[in-house]
Amino acid sequence: MKSGNNTLPKVQSQLSRSYKLLSSLAILFLSLQTFATIHEGGDYDAGESVFNNNCATCHSLDGSVLAAPSLKGVALRWKGKDELINTWIKNPKKAFATGDAYVVGMANKWTPQFGWMQNQAVNDVDINNVLTYVSEYVPPVVLSSVGEKDWYNAKVEEVGEDNPVFWYLILAVIFAIIAVAASGAGRAIGSSIQERETGDGVAPKSYGDRVKGWLWDNKAFASILTFVIVIFFLIPWGYNLGMAINIMEGHMPDQPIAFNHKLHAGKNGINCEYCHNSASKSKHAGLPEPMLCMNCHKGVKKGHNDEMTAEIQKIYDYVGFDPEAGTYIADYDQQPITWNKVHNLPDHVYFNHSQHVNVAGLACQQCHGPVDQDYMLGKVATSEEIMKLAEEDVSIISLEKDVLTMGWCIECHNKAGISVMNTENGYYQEIHDRLIETDLGKRDLKKYLEDNVITVKELGGWECSKCHY
Amino acid sequence: MKKTQLIIAVIVSLCFASCVTDENSPGLEYMPDMYRSPAIEAYVDYGFDEFKPGMTSDSAKVMRLKQSVRIPVEGTIPFRGGDQLAYNAPYPYPNTEAGYEGAGVGFKSPLPTSPESTAAGQVLFEKFCIQCHGEKGGGDGSITQKSGGKYPVVPSYESRKGLAEGKMFHTITYGKGLMGSHAYILNQKERWQVIQYVKVLMGDGPEVLVEDTVDEDIASK
Numbered sequence: 001m002k003s004g005n006n007t008l009p010k011v012q013s014q015l016s017r018s019y020k021l022l023s024s025l026a027i028l029f030l031s032l033q034t035f036a037t038i039h040e041g042g043d044y045d046a047g048e049s050v051f052n053n054n055c056a057t058c059h060s061l062d063g064s065v066l067a068a069p070s071l072k073g074v075a076l077r078w079k080g081k082d083e084l085i086n087t088w089i090k091n092p093k094k095a096f097a098t099g100d101a102y103v104v105g106m107a108n109k110w111t112p113q114f115g116w117m118q119n120q121a122v123n124d125v126d127i128n129n130v131l132t133y134v135s136e137y138v139p140p141v142v143l144s145s146v147g148e149k150d151w152y153n154a155k156v157e158e159v160g161e162d163n164p165v166f167w168y169l170i171l172a173v174i175f176a177i178i179a180v181a182a183s184g185a186g187r188a189i190g191s192s193i194q195e196r197e198t199g200d201g202v203a204p205k206s207y208g209d210r211v212k213g214w215l216w217d218n219k220a221f222a223s224i225l226t227f228v229i230v231i232f233f234l235i236p237w238g239y240n241l242g243m244a245i246n247i248m249e250g251h252m253p254d255q256p257i258a259f260n261h262k263l264h265a266g267k268n269g270i271n272c273e274y275c276h277n278s279a280s281k282s283k284h285a286g287l288p289e290p291m292l293c294m295n296c297h298k299g300v301k302k303g304h305n306d307e308m309t310a311e312i313q314k315i316y317d318y319v320g321f322d323p324e325a326g327t328y329i330a331d332y333d334q335q336p337i338t339w340n341k342v343h344n345l346p347d348h349v350y351f352n353h354s355q356h357v358n359v360a361g362l363a364c365q366q367c368h369g370p371v372d373q374d375y376m377l378g379k380v381a382t383s384e385e386i387m388k389l390a391e392e393d394v395s396i397i398s399l400e401k402d403v404l405t406m407g408w409c410i411e412c413h414n415k416a417g418i419s420v421m422n423t424e425n426g427y428y429q430e431i432h433d434r435l436i437e438t439d440l441g442k443r444d445l446k447k448y449l450e451d452n453v454i455t456v457k458e459l460g461g462w463e464c465s466k467c468h469y
Numbered sequence: 470m471k472k473t474q475l476i477i478a479v480i481v482s483l484c485f486a487s488c489v490t491d492e493n494s495p496g497l498e499y500m501p502d503m504y505r506s507p508a509i510e511a512y513v514d515y516g517f518d519e520f521k522p523g524m525t526s527d528s529a530k531v532m533r534l535k536q537s538v539r540i541p542v543e544g545t546i547p548f549r550g551g552d553q554l555a556y557n558a559p560y561p562y563p564n565t566e567a568g569y570e571g572a573g574v575g576f577k578s579p580l581p582t583s584p585e586s587t588a589a590g591q592v593l594f595e596k597f598c599i600q601c602h603g604e605k606g607g608g609d610g611s612i613t614q615k616s617g618g619k620y621p622v623v624p625s626y627e628s629r630k631g632l633a634e635g636k637m638f639h640t641i642t643y644g645k646g647l648m649g650s651h652a653y654i655l656n657q658k659e660r661w662q663v664i665q666y667v668k669v670l671m672g673d674g675p676e677v678l679v680e681d682t683v684d685e686d687i688a689s690k
Binding site: 051052053054056057058060066067115116118241244245246247248249250251252253254267268269270271273274277280283284286287289291292294295296298299300302338339341344345346347348 | 492493494495496497498499503504510511512530565566595596597599600601608611612615616619620621622623624625628629644645646647648649650651653654
């Protein structure tokens with residue numbers, strides 16, 4: 001308006017007056033729309049508390065359907081029905097019996113899916129507060145720190161294409177081709193010259209003959225070189241190759257759902273055993289079934305980016321859940337998630353998760369490393385990671401042997417101390433009683449107690465039959 | 470010239486040896502018969518893994534579904550030794566509003582309240598409930614606090630003071646509102662143990678009982 005023509009002050013003032021009138025009308029209109037609600041003037045904070053304790057498990061405020069319709073815009077929908085909404089909250093069926101068109105329509109729409117809302121033990125003041133809170137609800141501002149995004153990284157890049165060895169390999173191949181080609185050309189020229197000069201058809205020496213000849217001429221050098229290669233390269237290479245047979249170190253296969261351990265166990269602080277809940281009961285740590293995912297993802301329907309939302313959608317595809325309606329699809333062919341087992345021990349070794357979790361009380365990180373901080377998917381950590389973790393955390397035992405080997409197992413059994421006091425099963429008491437029966441036993445007991453640590457080994461943790469039976 | 474070629478050959482072979490392993494491959498296997506035995510274990514892809522000749526990842530998946538992630542026969546009751554309470558005996562109340570109310574009136578804990586079972590309940594609570602319900606049951610678990618408002622609010626136990634234990638059992642068994650069923654994580658005995666600890670957090674549990682025993686211990690000394 002201000003940028004209008006200055007030569008027409010009258011028109012301008014008229015314009016600005018009508019503008020003011022218009023805007024005040026608009027404000028009045030808007031305020032009628034948004035603020036003309038039922039139950040005004042309640043206490044926002046008190047309403048928040050009542051809402052969180054009584055409504056929030058089923059009703060959302062952001063328009064999404066949890067286990068009941070969202071309360072967003074409830075004040076507009078129930079406009080002018082203060083008494084009725086009070087009745088509805090305290091006793092929905094009583095409100096339904098009044099025959100109010102809106103209430104009947106709403107009940108018919110939602111109760112087939114979610115059932116009737118329970119009678120809420122609240123008074124009129126509570127309802128006033130809640131509805132004030134719902135109408136004036138301001139979503140909490142989520143502060144994201146600098147490192148925040150790191151939780152959502154799809155995969156930790158450890159060693160990829162940037163590995164220099166790869167490029168050295170390419171260069172080596174190129175040089176080898178050039179060298180062979182050059183020497184081949186040189187040989188062809190040499191033989192043709194020889195043929196022209198002498199005229200006889202003597203074939204030129206083959207590569208093999210030349211190498212043999214050269215080696216024969218430089219016997220000392222050749223034998224030293226061979227010795228060095230065999231001792232320093234071939235034997236270690238073969239040894240490492242042989243030692244890696246059937247050891248699944250570093251095996252972290254793709255899974256049907258790209259589950260993010262960093263986010264779930266690290267950021268959200270979910271106990272490992274919530275999903276791997278048979279770790280304390282069974283030999284296997286257990287992999288979660290899709291219904292367990294649904295315990296949270298019934299409410300959390302969207303990830304922090306599209307990729308993550310697509311992964312959440314995979315759970316819904318397994319169990320037949322409609323995230324929009326917030327209900328399970330009837331007669332859906334539900335499927336289990338076919339997780340890929342990561343590590344496998346041969347049948348002649350027995351390993352039991354529950355023994356190590358319940359009795360030993362080990363942290364999962366002792367073997368699985370910084371799953372909650374660094375890993376996308378789960379696996380047994382590498383020995384470097386375990387040693388690094390042991391430096392930061394005193395409760396982690398530093399293990400140097402290659403993981404998933406027997407050396408690794410018995411190294412830990414030799415180092416790990418036993419807390420003999422915190423047991424209820426009487427095993428340690430039994431061992432103690434038997435030891436003090438004989439002189440030999442007493443001598444052994446004294447030996448065990450020398451270093452103030454009773455290790456697993458000292459109580460039979462190195463007996464073959466502990467694990468091989 | 471020949472020396473160069475020899476050195477190149479050595480370098481190339483070393484490079485192959487030091488190649489980065491594929492995370493999807495279980496590594497070098499030789500005579501893996503003891504690894505993939507005919508006995509059935511959970512999630513193991515006995516003979517059906519995609520690395521076996523003649524198997525694709527799809528056919529392996531189908532076979533694995535048939536073999537290792539099977540749903541138990543309907544009506545199966547798991548046997549867990551002699552502890553009667555730990556059986557998941559049939560639960561008489563249906564997953565309805567009437568069932569919830571009925572359980573509140575008619576379903577009582579067969580597990581006597583004791584400091585041991587309450588302590589066991591605390592261990593279970595801190596594994597399976599704490600992430601949503603919070604350490605003290607205030608509804609301020611790590612998920613609700615740290616998921617950036619993605620997870621809805623959880624009611625505090627204080628607001629449920631005096632809730633019937635049968636209703637709690639019903640809720641753990643079937644779920645309620647946004648909470649899902651935890652029946653397959655906790656057997657019936659464990660559910661009662663958790664409930665004992667939840668009552669302590671609610672402020673109407675056997676907290677008094679725990680204090681009493683401590684007092685007796687002190688008095689006896």
